[in-house]
Amino acid sequence: MISFLVAPAFAGQLEDADEAIQHGDYANAVTLLRPLAEGENIEAEARLGKLYIDGKGVPRDIHQALVWLRKAAEHGNADAQFHLGLAYTMGIAGLHRDMDEGLAWLHKAAELGDKRSQVALADIYSAGAFFGLSRDDQRAFLWIRRAAESGDARYQTRLANAFAEGKVAPRDEDQAVFWYRKAADQGDGGAQLILGARYGRGEGVPKDKVQALFWLKKAAEQNEANKALAAAYMKQLEIEDESSPSGEPARH
Numbered sequence: 633m634i635s636f637l638v639a640p641a642f643a644g645q646l647e648d649a650d651e652a653i654q655h656g657d658y659a660n661a662v663t664l665l666r667p668l669a670e671g672e673n674i675e676a677e678a679r680l681g682k683l684y685i686d687g688k689g690v691p692r693d694i695h696q697a698l699v700w701l702r703k704a705a706e707h708g709n710a711d712a713q714f715h716l717g718l719a720y721t722m723g724i725a726g727l728h729r730d731m732d733e734g735l736a737w738l739h740k741a742a743e744l745g746d747k748r749s750q751v752a753l754a755d756i757y758s759a760g761a762f763f764g765l766s767r768d769d770q771r772a773f774l775w776i777r778r779a780a781e782s783g784d785a786r787y788q789t790r791l792a793n794a795f796a797e798g799k800v801a802p803r804d805e806d807q808a809v810f811w812y813r814k815a816a817d818q819g820d821g822g823a824q825l826i827l828g829a830r831y832g833r834g835e836g837v838p839k840d841k842v843q844a845l846f847w848l849k850k851a852a853e854q855n856e857a858n859k860a861l862a863a864a865y866m867k868q869l870e871i872e873d874e875s876s877p878s879g880e881p882a883r884h
Contacts, residue, residue, distance in 0.1 A: 646675055653679070658689030669700060677704035685715065685724065694725040705737060713741035714749045720857060721756060721763065731751055731763060742778065745881040750779040769800040780811060788815035789823045796836075805836035816847060821854035832869035841871050849873070 649664035662683060668676035681700035684693050699713065704712035717725055720734030735756070741749035754775035760767030773794055779787035792811035795804045809830065815823035828847035831840045848871070852862035866873070 646673065649676070649679065653683075653688075660689075660823055662689035669703075672703070672707075674704050674707045674709050674712075677701070677707070678709045678715075681712060682715055685719065692725060694719070694727050698727075705740070708744070710741040710744040710746040710749070710763045713737045713744070714746050714752070715718075716748060717741060718752065721752070729764075730764065743774065744871060745782065747779060747782040747784055750775050750782060751784060754787065754790075773800045780814070783818075785818035785820040785823070787813045788812075788818070789820050789826075792823065793827070815871050816850070819850075819854075821851045821858045824848070824851035824854070825858060827863065828862065829869070832865065832871055839870075844869060845871050845873060 642770070645664050645668060649661045649668075652658070652661035652664065662680065662799045665676045665680045665683070669671045671681045677700045681697045681702075681704060683689050684697035684700065690696075690757070698716070701712045701716045701719070705716045714737070717734045717737035717740075718724065720730045721738065723729035723733075724776050735753075738749045738753050738756075742753055756763050756765070757768040757772035757775065776787050776790050776794065780791040788811045792808045792815065794801045795808040795811065809827075812823045812830070816827045824847045828851060829835075830837055830844075831847065832844035833839065837843070845866070848862040848865055852859040865871075
């Protein structure tokens, strides 16, 4: 009977700790989290570890952070695995960089579907030398694809670029357009520019100046740099903005 009462109490205490973190009351969050973490509450272990990394509510202490993150990570918490992996691969707070250890934890989290870990692995294998590794484009492509499939717009654009270039994957215009559109639909300005230019030239899609204008205008709304690029594309492709359509034109 007691076990049924304890779990909801712990859940409420964890929610209170989360609320304290959201309001910047880190000292109270630590007070609430510590007994839960000491009682092997996995979520509390992970949160307490992150607070030690950031020095919020407690003095910054990478060693204490590792203790709590490792406990949660070994219990299968993807968030803790990600932060543990990042700590080792980046050498956070003076920690000796250990790529083998860091990559092992990032892989565990990435396989559990953690998008941040998938992105980190894509970047690490792409950069190579910065992390003391040989560049591995095939592994980078694998994780770029996983991050794209998890919904990250930037990596959807990178995946589209890979299919368009045909260097680390077979060139595939259909796949390139598919992923550019996925990213563009999520508001990625780079993908919107590329998609607009492709419609303007008829590259991988039917030539369609209405579609080209639609996507170039979308990109231009993002920032001044995109606005300038969109204007350059419109001039180059001889596309004039003669209307202000209220909705998205039909797709091909």
